Amino acid sequence: MPNLTFRMQGPGGAEATAQACGSSLARILHIFMLMSCNFDEKSGKKLITLSTPDKRCQIKVEAVPLNPEAIGILEKNVDLFRALDQESTESLSENILQDKREVQLQLKTALRDTVNDLSVDRIWCLGPRRCGPNLLLNGFNEHGSIWQKSTTPVCQYDSSILNGFQMATMAGPLCEEPMMGVAFIIHDIQIDAQPEGSTSGLHGPLSGQIVSTVKEGCRRAFQSHPQRLMAAMYSCDIQVQAEALGKLFASLGKRHGKIVHEDMVAGSSTFVVTAHLPVIESFQFSHEILRQTSGLAMPQLVFSHWELIDVDPFWVPSSEEEILHFGDKADSENQARQYMNDVRKKKGLMIDEKIVEFAEKQRTLTKMK
Numbered sequence: 001m002p003n004l005t006f007r008m009q010g011p012g013g014a015e016a017t018a019q020a021c022g023s024s025l026a027r028i029l030h031i032f033m034l035m036s037c038n039f040d041e042k043s044g045k046k047l048i049t050l051s052t053p054d055k056r057c058q059i060k061v062e063a064v065p066l067n068p069e070a071i072g073i074l075e076k077n078v079d080l081f082r083a084l085d086q087e088s089t090e091s092l093s094e095n096i097l098q099d100k101r102e103v104q105l106q107l108k109t110a111l112r113d114t115v116n117d118l119s120v121d122r123i124w125c126l127g128p129r130r131c132g133p134n135l136l137l138n139g140f141n142e143h144g145s146i147w148q149k150s151t152t153p154v155c156q157y158d159s160s161i162l163n164g165f166q167m168a169t170m171a172g173p174l175c176e177e178p179m180m181g182v183a184f185i186i187h188d189i190q191i192d193a194q195p196e197g198s199t200s201g202l203h204g205p206l207s208g209q210i211v212s213t214v215k216e217g218c219r220r221a222f223q224s225h226p227q228r229l230m231a232a233m234y235s236c237d238i239q240v241q242a243e244a245l246g247k248l249f250a251s252l253g254k255r256h257g258k259i260v261h262e263d264m265v266a267g268s269s270t271f272v273v274t275a276h277l278p279v280i281e282s283f284q285f286s287h288e289i290l291r292q293t294s295g296l297a298m299p300q301l302v303f304s305h306w307e308l309i310d311v312d313p314f315w316v317p318s319s320e321e322e323i324l325h326f327g328d329k330a331d332s333e334n335q336a337r338q339y340m341n342d343v344r345k346k347k348g349l350m351i352d353e354k355i356v357e358f359a360e361k362q363r364t365l366t367k368m369k
Contacts, residue, residue: 046224047187050217052209054202057157059213060188063221066135066181070110074126074133077103081131081146088149104147115183121145124186125162127169128178134169135183136162155189160207164214173219173227174313175343180230180306184218228308229336232279235304242269244293251292255281256335276304280339311336 051058066074074081080099083092092100108120115122115137123146124138138144144158155161165184172179191206203209236257240248252259252275261274277285282301289297313336317323341351 045187046221048217048221048224050213050220052203052206052213054206054209056192056206057210057213058188058190059161059186059210059217061214061217061221062139062185062187063218063225064114064183064185065225066114066133066183067110068181070107070114071133071181073103073106073110074135078131081126084146085126085130100147111183115185118185121147123147125165127166129170130166132169132178133180136165137183137185139185139187140189156191157207157210160210161186161189161214164211165218167211168215168218168222173223174229175340176347176349177343179222182222184221226312227314228310229313229339230306231309231339233304233307234277234279234282234301236273236275236277236299236301238273238275238289238297238299240271240273240293240297242271244296245271245273247292248273248289248297251285251289252277255285257281276307277301278307279303280342309336309339313337313340 045062048061048063049058050061077099080096080103083096084100104120107123111120115135118137118139122137122139122142123135124144125136125146126132127134127136141155168184169179169182171177236252238248249259251257255277257275257277259273259275261272263272264270265272285301286299289299311334313334315334315337317326341353344351
């Protein structure tokens with residue numbers, strides 16, 4: 001990418017430098033415009049159309065959510081999909097082939113209303129790591145399927161498309177964490193052949209441009225839908241005495257824990273409490289419980305499941321009723337936004353947060369002499 005801070009030597013001095021900076025800025029804006037997204041109004045689908053910086057490749061991508069049944073099938077058969085990706089069809093054992101046929105039938109039922117008119121045979125790849133809970137479907141030709149190894153490539157740059165999909169699902173746009181439960185459909189890809197004898201231009205090889213374009217297209221297609229976070233949950237089993245039960249519930253409520261089951265041990269004053277606690281809220285939880293209950297509660301944390309946080313991290317009050325209830329700035333706590341900002345801070349990513357809210361307000365501090 002051109003550098004905006006370079007200096008030119010030779011005739012012209014400052015004027016030549018300004019012209020060079022202006023041309024570089026125009027070139028950068030031109031590249032950004034080529035990467036802008038457009039919605040296809042004719043088909044009624046949220047298609048994202050992206051072009052590589054040199055205009056030689058254009059890709060149309062759509063993102064659709066997967067239902068919980070399909071996600072469960074993909075997560076349950078990780079070993080099967082890993083074997084299908086690494087080995088040829090002829091070298092697979094009979095048990096794996098039988099499992100493959102059963103999973104195909106299960107996915108065909110689960111994806112009946114999800115991937116529109118595309119069949120399960122169009123599943124091109126899974127991600128991330130080629131065995132995750134996300135799908136890439138081929139919607140522009142009949143080549144390429146995870147179920148059958150084929151010597152015929154889908155297109156000339158199919159490896160670049162797959163690598164871009166893997167990168168997009170490995171680091172989502174919210175907080176650079178892996179995606180879950182998303183199917184990306186590539187409806188069309190147009191590649192202009194490079195003339196013989198020509199070399200890579202300013203933008204580099206076309207294969208690298210396609211990787212970046214597919215990655216950006218998948219991210220923007222994902223952002224065209226409502227976005228949610230999936231939180232890892234611990235199953236927390238706690239044995240607590242009756243006199244410390246209130247302090248235990250207070251500590252769990254402060255960390256967004258949910259009480260699932262509560263039972264009293266017969267013949268004693270001990271309660272057995274089962275709760276679900278977000279993993280991100282579990283740091284120093286054991287020490288806090290022991291301190292608050294004076295050692296009368298003993299927690300045990302075991303990973304349980306993933307739970308959807310059904311709150312939009314980018315939600316702001318819009319209607320009149322919401323503004324009256326929450327205020328113009330929605331001062332009430334948004335759990336999903338707080339989690340997202342915490343993760344982005346730890347990773348050094350940019351967050352939308354005001355450091356100074358009232359810059360004109362001055363406070364004078366004086367010392368007592």
